[in-house]
Amino acid sequence: MKTIYIPVVATLLLTVGCSSGGNKKAEEVNEVRAEVISIEPEVNDEVITDAATSATSLAKDVTFNGTFVLSPQRHASVTLSIDGIVKNISLLPGQYVRKGELLATLENPEFINLQHNYLDAAAQCDYLEAEYKRQELLSREAAASQKKFQQSKADYLSMKSRKEAAAAQLSIFGVSTQALQTNGISPLLEVYAPISGYISNLQMNLGRHISAGEPLCEIIDKNNTLIKLMAYEKDLGKIKIGHRIEFRVNGMGDEMFEGEIISVGQAVDNVNRSLEVYAKVMENNELFRPGMYINARIVQK
Template identity: 55%
Template sequence: MKKMIFSVAALLLASCNASDKQNEGTTSLSVHSVDTMVETARPEDSLHVDGTTGATAKANPASFNGTLVIPPQNFVSVTLTMGGVVSKLLPLPGTYVRKGTLIGILENPDFIMLQQTYLDSRAQLEYLEAEYRRQQNLSREEAASQKKLQQSKADYLSMKSRLQAADAQLRLLDIDPEKLVANGISPYMEVIAPISGYVCNVQANLGKYLEAGTSLCDIIDKRKIMIRLIAYEKDLEAVKTGSSIQFRVNGLGDTVFHGRIVSIGQQVDNTNRSIELYAEVADASPLFRPGMYVSARMTGE
């Protein structure tokens, strides 16, 4: 009986030892597997991703929208210094005219009177100047009174100022007074193109009376066309004078043009928190028109 109990106890002990060895082997294998995984996934072998750009090396360049514009010095409104009735209107909108070209003719009786005033004043001034010098000579010889001398001087200076006023008015109308003396009075007032460019915004028609200060038309010189862009506060740090841009123009397909920022606005719009940028165009196209829509972006140069 004792031998049987001993045999059973020995059998149970052997079974427990075998189970412990098996568990040790399993544990060793598990630890070895974890070590191997940790060793394989080393930090230097991991992929770095920029959380800001989302798998790109650097941020996208700032982009803007805007329009083509004409600089103020290349945009001229032909404004009338003296009103009148339009008797002739030469160029159609879109016509190219050169500086000094006749673009319109006006009729106004006051214009005729202004020319007459100049010519009369000029003739009277010659007589009054001669009389004033004569009175000066007589005064030195004590043959004339000081009263006559003073009156002669006053008449001479008054007519001189009248002539100068008429001269200035004629020059404002682009009329050379010397030509008026040579050619005589003209019944028509000619309107001359002040610059070379394209005629636009014609505000007149034949027979229409235009008041002084009214614009007859505008003339634009497209040789210096520029871009006016809208930038927002978030992009100000990336924008600098001299920065290069690329842009496309609505209606001209995928053609890419180039320009350079030349001016940055200093006042923020209170409504949309934006400022204006102005850029000069490096490779302008004859198809450019003021007001055409533009999409642009910085090139990083």
């Protein structure tokens, strides 16, 4: 507390009344000893907020605004590289599915042709392989011409390549060639969940035509929720990987949660001079949702 000494002077002016013969004036000045006045300096705890980025800054604490986000490994878009018409579906938005679970079946004649091409190539490949080995044996015994041997070898390798190409195409759709050879051609393309999580942005319904590359739905895994924070470049020296943070979530009252900074952005926005900071949530909550707003601060050690 700063003490300021201020001299206070009191002047007393007295006027005395006059008689008929003249006026008499008297003035008395008294100096009063300086009084000690104690002044408490004003503390300003105002939070400065950037209207463009919502990044915030305090004189003492480094604070941020941000949202919950998902890492790319925890957010899957279910798409196909082939057209199809939805024949069966049993999903609802927000429904939990496990990795490998059947999501829907689609119909497309081209998918049937792919299976036929593989089975045909596989059958011919077996025959041409046997013929190639026979011609190779005859060639060693000089009972057959080298020309026939070379032709059989070329036919076999060409068909083997066709078989492998067909198998690669089917693997994109999750079709096992071993199961195909055992069970035969399937009329419907089955779509399975690539990860475990909750269904979001569902775009399928019975009878709808889905174009190649068009998302059927999205799956979000909230087990490892991240926080994306916006910070000022002037606070960069106070932000380190490994720093602990405390944060509140909009709509969840004053309850405090903990996190840890795991990544600091390397690019500063040229307009608002802010950068992205990512933190992991130390303990997940079922109420957390991607996109929810939060307010966080670095825990001072």
